[in-house]
Amino acid sequence: MNKNIIIKIVSLIIVIIALIWTLYPLIWIIFSSFKAPLEQFTIPPKWIPENFTLRNYKIFFSNTEFVRTFFNSVLVTTSSTILALILGIPAAYGLARFKWKHANLLSFIILLARMTPPVVMVLPFFLISRYLNLSGTYIPIIIACSFFSVPFAIWMMQGFFSEIPESLEEAARIDGCTRFEALRKIVLPLVLPGISATSILCALISWNEFLFALVLTGQETRTLPVLVNMFVSEKNVDWGVMSAAALITVIPMILFGLLVQNNLVKGLTVGSGK
Amino acid sequence: MSERKNFNHIQYILPSLLFILLIFLIPIVYTLVISFFSWNLLRPDLGIKFVGFQNYLQALKNPFTWETIGRTFYFVIISVLLELIFGFSLALSLNTEFKGWKIVQSIILIPFMIAPVVVGFTWKFIVNNDYGPLPHLLINLGLTSITENPLLANPTTAMFMIILADVWEYTPFVTLVLLAGLKALPQEPYEAAYVDGASAIQRFFYITLPLLRSSIMVAVVIRTLTSLRVFDTIFIMTGGGPGSTTETLSFYGYRLAFQSYQMGYSSTINLISFFLAIIFTLIYMKLIGWDSNE
Numbered sequence: 018m019n020k021n022i023i024i025k026i027v028s029l030i031i032v033i034i035a036l037i038w039t040l041y042p043l044i045w046i047i048f049s050s051f052k053a054p055l056e057q058f059t060i061p062p063k064w065i066p067e068n069f070t071l072r073n074y075k076i077f078f079s080n081t082e083f084v085r086t087f088f089n090s091v092l093v094t095t096s097s098t099i100l101a102l103i104l105g106i107p108a109a110y111g112l113a114r115f116k117w118k119h120a121n122l123l124s125f126i127i128l129l130a131r132m133t134p135p136v137v138m139v140l141p142f143f144l145i146s147r148y149l150n151l152s153g154t155y156i157p158i159i160i161a162c163s164f165f166s167v168p169f170a171i172w173m174m175q176g177f178f179s180e181i182p183e184s185l186e187e188a189a190r191i192d193g194c195t196r197f198e199a200l201r202k203i204v205l206p207l208v209l210p211g212i213s214a215t216s217i218l219c220a221l222i223s224w225n226e227f228l229f230a231l232v233l234t235g236q237e238t239r240t241l242p243v244l245v246n247m248f249v250s251e252k253n254v255d256w257g258v259m260s261a262a263a264l265i266t267v268i269p270m271i272l273f274g275l276l277v278q279n280n281l282v283k284g285l286t287v288g289s290g291k
Numbered sequence: 292m293s294e295r296k297n298f299n300h301i302q303y304i305l306p307s308l309l310f311i312l313l314i315f316l317i318p319i320v321y322t323l324v325i326s327f328f329s330w331n332l333l334r335p336d337l338g339i340k341f342v343g344f345q346n347y348l349q350a351l352k353n354p355f356t357w358e359t360i361g362r363t364f365y366f367v368i369i370s371v372l373l374e375l376i377f378g379f380s381l382a383l384s385l386n387t388e389f390k391g392w393k394i395v396q397s398i399i400l401i402p403f404m405i406a407p408v409v410v411g412f413t414w415k416f417i418v419n420n421d422y423g424p425l426p427h428l429l430i431n432l433g434l435t436s437i438t439e440n441p442l443l444a445n446p447t448t449a450m451f452m453i454i455l456a457d458v459w460e461y462t463p464f465v466t467l468v469l470l471a472g473l474k475a476l477p478q479e480p481y482e483a484a485y486v487d488g489a490s491a492i493q494r495f496f497y498i499t500l501p502l503l504r505s506s507i508m509v510a511v512v513i514r515t516l517t518s519l520r521v522f523d524t525i526f527i528m529t530g531g532g533p534g535s536t537t538e539t540l541s542f543y544g545y546r547l548a549f550q551s552y553q554m555g556y557s558s559t560i561n562l563i564s565f566f567l568a569i570i571f572t573l574i575y576m577k578l579i580g581w582d583s584n585e
Contacts, residue, residue, distance in 0.1 A: 021462040030385035032395055032556040034383050039399050042413045042459065045424055049416070096444055104307035111303030121576075123308070130315045134520030136541040137561045137568075140548045141318030141325075151319050209411045222449055225406035229525045234550060242523075248410050249527055256416055263409045274404040275397055281398070285467055 040234065050074070050260035057256045073261035083244065083262075090240040093155065093230075094223040097162035101219045104163075105170025106212065110200065113178035131168035135228045138164060143232050153235035161233055162223035169222060170215050173284050177211030178204070214280035217273050224270055241266045321555065325558040332552035346559040353536075356543075361537040365377070366450065367518045370457045374514055375507070377458065378465025386473045396470075403463040411527030414456035418442045446536040449529050453537055456524050463518070466509045472506030473499070503583070505578060512575045519567055540564050 045064070049057065051075050052066040060176075075085055112120065120123050138161070146157035181204055189199040227242040234243060245266055274281060326346055330339045350356050381399065385392050402410065417423045420441040429438050442448045480498045489497070522541040525531060531538040531546065538546070541564060547557035 024491060025387055025389065028387040029389065031340075031384040032392075035377075035384075036395065037401055038459070039402060039463075043401065045417060046413050047400060053483050060421060062422055062424050064424070085446050088381070090472075108307035111300050115300035123304070125572065125576060126315070127311065128576065129416055130311050131567060132516045132572045132575075134314075134522075134564045135567060136320065136520065136522060136544045138315075138318050139545070140554065140557055140561060141321040143548075144325075144554065145318065145321065153357045160314055163310075167310060171307060179379040190540050221404060224393050227406070227408045227526075228545070242406050244450050245406075245408050245412060246527060249415065250530075256422060256514075259412060260416070263412050263577065266410050267405045270404045271401055278397055278400065282471070283399075287463065 030135055043166065044265055046260045049256055050264055052257050054255065054257060057291050068263040073255075073257040075266065076175050076255075076258050077261045085237075086241055086244045087265075089155075089234070089238055090224060093158050093162060093238075093240055094220050095221045096155070096159045097166055098219045100159070100163045101166035101170040102212070102216055104167050105215070109171045110173030110178050110204070113175045114183065127168045131165065131172060135165075135226075139228055139232050146233060151239060152233075155238055158230055158238060158240070161225055161229040161230075165226070166219035167221050170219055173218065174208070174211060174213045177208045177215075177284070179226075180245050181207050188253055210277075210280040211284065213277050214284035216282060218284060220273065221270055295427065301433045308327075313396070321457070322558045322561060322565075325555050326562055328555045330554040332554060342555070346556050350559045351561070356563075359538055359540050359543045359560075362450070362537070363519065363521075363541075366454060366457075366521060366539055367515055368520055370454045370461075371511060371514045373454070373458045374462045374465045375511060377462045378510070379469055379507075380471055381462070381466045382469035385470055396467075399463050399466060407460065407523035408509070408527055410456055410460045411524040414452065414524070415443065415528045418452050420453075429500065442515075443529050444564060446533055449533060450537050453521075453525055453528055456528065457518060457521065460524075461514060468510040468513075469503065469506055470504050476502050498546050508578050509575070512571055512578060516568060516571045516575070519564065540567075 048064055048066055051069045051070060051071070053068060053070045056066055056068070058151065142161055146152050151157050185207075186196070186199040186202055189203045190196065194202065200281060225242065226240075227246070230240045230243045233245065234240060241262075245259075245262055246249060248254065264290065310486070327341060327343060328339050329337070329342045329345070331337060336510060369539050385396065405413075412585065418425045420426050420438060423568060424443040426438040429435075437448065442452050476499065480502070482495060484498055520541050521539055522545065525537055525539060525542055526545075529537045531542050544557050547553050547560060
């Protein structure tokens with residue numbers, strides 16, 4: 018009995034340390050985004066701003082560059098996520114339901130596409146889009162983001178589909194449904210939580226993608242991570258505006274993520290927790 | 292019957308298969324072809340020359356390539372090890388019964404959803420010698436020897452700061468995978484061990500660890516694969532510096548292509564990254580039993 022209490026106390030301590038470790042950088046950035054420039058440069062650094070100011074956010078939002086960049090990020094993320102779902106869901110269903118000889122080779126190609134380092138793909142993508150005269154348009158960056166999210170959607174949805182017993186579909190087909198109707202009426206509603214988690218993670222991949230965006234976007238098509246990079250690489254970083262920019266970049270994804278958290282966790286561990 | 296099945300099957304899979312083949316295999320083959328050429332974008336006058344295996348010989352002979360590979364592995368091994376240790380302790384702690392663990396789980400998941408670029412910026416700020424809180428914390432703890440040089444300008448500490456940022460970002464992933472594994476463990480062995488009077492430590496080493504082996508391996512392989520391609524945080528935090536002491540394989544490939552514009556040589560270096568990805572993907576497939584055809 019005593020040992021159980023010790024284990025609980027140790028667990029609690031570990032969890033508290035983990036929380037502090039996780040929150041320390043986040044709270045620092047949140048506070049910094051509300052500090053006036055003068056307070057950014059106090060030595061030693063002060064955590065809580067004496068005068069809360071919205072200056073940093075005002076500067077950021079009054080910048081037309083930001084508005085366009087934000088729009089670009091939304092456009093690229095939405096298009097590539099839709100593409101990933103349209104292509105990925107049927108393929109995942111196909112792979113989960115049918116057993117055939119080359120399924121392994123197929124799974125390998127899909128997984129390898131997902132696991133290949135972006136740097137390997139970025140050079141050919143850059144050269145090919147230059148050759149096709151697509152530089153500076155949205156097409157290369159949307160396709161590049163789908164390059165990661167399509168295999169990911171297949172891989173993840175496959176796990177969700179295999180959890181739905183095939184007998185459910187068979188029952189529907191005995192009742193006169195076609196395979197497609199059974200899929201649409203029975204299976205899809207059941208995997209809806211999986212679809213929502215998959216779309217969030219696909220969106221996360223595209224929203225956060227940096228290397229492809231850095232190389233493949235021009236001034237007009239630039240996304241948020243590229244803009245953040247431009248701020249950071251300036252000689253005199255305005256840490257306050259930068260912190261505001263960083264928060265604006267991450268908040269949509271954190272909100273989406275927390276919204277579908279349970280399915281997200283399930284999705285992340287599907288197929289990997291076996 | 293089986294013919295109809297195959298027909299259906301192809302219908303579902305074909306579109307995405309074509310998409311992947313188109314945007315994956317063409318660039319890979321293109322990379323392979325370029326790797327046999329000498330091609331500098333800044334020197335169009337030199338043209339694109341076939342040089343056979345010259346890029347490969349150059350890559351293998353250049354000690355810098357090996358340094359980069361070594362550095363990449365150093366980064367991968369240290370960060371995955373730390374993530375595994377922290378992630379495992381946290382997963383075990385979250386697996387005990389106490390209220391509010393769902394809220395804790397939500398909070399620890401946050402770093403995983405943050406853009407690596409923002410993670411890089413955040414940590415660059417945190418470890419900034421003048422305005423960041425970490426160096427001052429270290430000074431207050433009496434560890435002044437560490438902060439004598441700016442943390443990101445010192446070759447010995449710069450890489451470690453990047454590792455810290457990586458650990459911060461990806462420990463949640465390891466925690467979640469292991470937590471899912473822990474929750475799926477069968478209860479019978481524990482009950483039996485309880486009856487036999489096994490201690491908590493014995494139960495951990497003789498039951499939990501062996502049963503959780505595949506979850507651990509999966510977490511390690513996925514993290515290895517994803518940390519092999521580390522780029523964003525390095526680009527933001529150090530830009531590969533000081534000197535080139537934080538340049539990993541991905542960064543080297545990027546620099547060759549987009550700073551020195553050597554298309555051929557960069558492709559050769561990138562193929563090394565690709566080769567490593569193939570090896571670890573095969574290991575991963577073996578681990579989750581995708582080769583057994585169920």
